[in-house]
Amino acid sequence: MKKLLLVFDGRYYPETLLRFVLRIREGSAVSVRAVLLNSTDMTALWSFPVAPGTGAPYVPPIPDVTDEAQEAEANADRITQWLMDNNLSGTCIRQSEGPVFETIKKESRFADIMLLCGDHFFAHFGHQPNDYLKQTLHISECAMILVPDNAPFPERTVMAYDGSAASVYAIRQLAYLLPEMCNLPATFLHAGEGGDVPYAELIVDLAERWYPNAHWEHLLSSKRDQLSEHLAGLEDGLVVCGAFERGVISQFFRDSTVSRVIKSQNVPLFIAHH
């Protein structure tokens, strides 16, 4: 049984994530832990010396705390009811106090996959990927799926491969965690100078073991700008990539590309790093 973790700003009802949970359950048994986070976490000030997304000193908006508490309470009740209606084992907790990032780090340590809403994750802190989302992707200790609003459930996968340990780790993690997706058409997308795929024999062997419907595409790194457009255009796809702002950032699939895919808000991303 997979333990799925849903984390979101308590003021938001994660319709898209719940839809994804039901589709994942069709492939394998799941238990759900929904964590409604404190949307006015002042301790995050320490993480961002300036206002997220701007160069200005940080002045946090102070939403009406009473409203937030009521909204979060109502959302927690709805999710608990949704779990029961769908006969899902799981819990829904409100983290109305305390640091957001500490909570995410702790919760993700004890989860198999974390689902995040790509559009609404602390949306009041700026356009996506805002600093809250980037920090969350960075500190998370389990694999993540970033789901944009209204994204259809993936009918195919795209593996961003550059030969790095991070990209191979993510490809393996998808196979372990969502084996039902292994049978979907899988595009192994390599980007780099020249035509040589690093460790070609080994990655082909790995692909054959896990992804029977794999095929290869090669993109010249001189056309780097086209990559994010290419990935963002895959509306029924799931883009699998290995690192997000880690020390070992893949040579080509680096932050800017991932960020652009997130910004495009129409393709789910599976991110796994260690």
Added chain:
Amino acid sequence: MIKMIWLAEPQRFQPHQLSFPAMMAKEAKSHLTVVDTSAWRSNPVPVYINDPVFPTTNYTIPDIIPPGKEHDAESFRKSLETTAQEAGIEVEFVDGSQAYVDNLADLSRFADLIMVNTSLALSPGDDHNPTDFVMSLLPKMQCPVLLLPDDQQEIKELIFTYNGGYSSMYSIRQFAQLFPGFRNLPVTILYVEENEHSIPYERELKNWLAAHYDNYSFKLLRGEPSSALMTELMWRKNVLVTFGAFGRSKLSRFFKGSNAEGVLQVIDIPVFITHP
């Protein structure tokens, strides 16, 4: 399908040595990639002693491979194939060249598990347990490593060492991902109390365990972590233990700077080690 690699030592191969790798391969519904490590061995090197009393002498450290047991790849393969057939698994052979061992770290990136006997030695003087070669492998590998004792044991229980940190949980999760079929085995979580007198994140851990294992319990040990684990594990048999991190250096992060090698030296059970 999981890629499971076993680093085999043909000169000392006994058919019973295959039983544990074969069992794990069956459990993971995988076939077994067997790497012949013969080419990795170094020749015995003469050692010279300059003694002020006795004349200079030289001698050679005796090889652990018995005389007359020269490498015969063909008979090794035949023997292994027969044993594998009896065990009901498929094996794939890889001739391990020197280039293979040089690139083992890169190769491990594309594998799911590497299994190695703790006695695998590449040089005559390497008679520690685990050998220096095996210890040198651990920090370099980019996939989990399963250390195998020389005697074969049926696994009846799982022990997860846990310290509340990311690396111990990472290892537990990796094990569960690779071997979901073990969910019916009893699981013991070993936690060593040092400063804290309660298990960190106990509720969250129980929540995760409940999703993956049917029968789990906690055992709290007291004292210095490596000593406490040594005492707990040194007499155990028929269990498999997971360790969170061997670390990128020789010192384990799991043991907070104490010597992890000590624990590995005294225990005689399969050990699953990985690091984030």
